[in-house]
Amino acid sequence: GAVVSQHPSWVICKSGTSVKIECRSLDFQATTMFWYRQFPKQSLMLMATSNEGSKATYEQGVEKDKFLINHASLTLSTLTVTSAHPEDSSFYICSAQRNRAGPYEQYFGPGTRLTVT
Amino acid sequence: EDKVVQSPLSLVVHEGDTVTLNCSYEVTNFRSLLWYKQEKKAPTFLFMLTSSGIEKKSGRLSSILDKKELFSILNITATQTGDSAVYLCAVKRGVGSYGGSQGNLIFGKGTKLSVKP
Numbered sequence: 001g002a003v004v005s006q007h008p009s010w011v012i013c014k015s016g017t018s019v020k021i022e023c024r025s026l027d028f029q030a031t032t033m034f035w036y037r038q039f040p041k042q043s044l045m046l047m048a049t050s051n052e053g054s055k056a057t058y059e060q061g062v063e064k065d066k067f068l069i070n071h072a073s074l075t076l077s078t079l080t081v082t083s084a085h086p087e088d089s090s091f092y093i094c095s096a097q098r099n100r101a102g103p104y105e106q107y108f109g110p111g112t113r114l115t116v117t
Numbered sequence: 118e119d120k121v122v123q124s125p126l127s128l129v130v131h132e133g134d135t136v137t138l139n140c141s142y143e144v145t146n147f148r149s150l151l152w153y154k155q156e157k158k159a160p161t162f163l164f165m166l167t168s169s170g171i172e173k174k175s176g177r178l179s180s181i182l183d184k185k186e187l188f189s190i191l192n193i194t195a196t197q198t199g200d201s202a203v204y205l206c207a208v209k210r211g212v213g214s215y216g217g218s219q220g221n222l223i224f225g226k227g228t229k230l231s232v233k234p
Contacts, residue, residue, distance in 0.1 A: 034221055034222075042226070043205065043224045043225060043226045043227050044160070044205070044207075044222075044224045045224075046221055046222070046223075049221055093159045093160075095222075105151075105162070105165060106209075106222060107162070108153075108159040108160050108161070108162075109159055110158045110159050111158050111159040
């Protein structure tokens with residue numbers, strides 16, 4: 001159990017266009033999902049925390065008007081990169097947190113490779 | 118500022134060698150420490166450690182946490198070429214640490230392990 005999917009796995013778009021990335025928890029409900037970005041040879045950097053039914057919490061330096069997050073249900077969160085630029089090219093990874101009686105764990109999606117030309 | 122530091126950043130060994138990867142942290146409101154293995158896509162979960170001195174094992178991998186000295190090690194014995202990956206250490210913080218959501222992770226930069234045949 002605890003499978004998280006992302007769609008698409010790979011996308012190329014032109015500068016100025018918007019791209020939507022979906023993150024789904026397939027076999028559990030996730031009240032909280034996290035969005036990370038990873039540049040080549042660097043570690044994962046948290047972009048924002050998405051809670052179902054409420055506004056996302058963005059990390060310092062992440063533009064909320066550029067990276068729109070919607071957590072519409074307990075199994076789906078979306079990240080929309082608006083007016084994408086080449087510097088937005090990166091590997092975007094989501095994770096979903098499953099609530100348990102004990103310590104929380106996060107389950108990662110496979111990631112989405114975004115290339116902006 | 119909360120931080121997670123991994124060492125070494127890069128390591129090259131031969132098959133059969135034993136390796137030890139280090140992770141130290143300075144984090145307020147520590148909840149747990151997690152180890153991940155990242156190959157070409159998103160990280161895959163290895164271990165979660167919450168208590169000092171209790172070794173977690175999975176096959177040739179083992180890990181232990183020292184909450185007094187604020188570090189963890191990941192051991193891999195009898196390494197194989199399939200162990201080649203980036204190993205990420207992450208610390209989970211509790212609610213209210215910095216205003217973010219409960220349970221989000223701070224990642225270290227990772228240790229890139231290359232196992233030569």
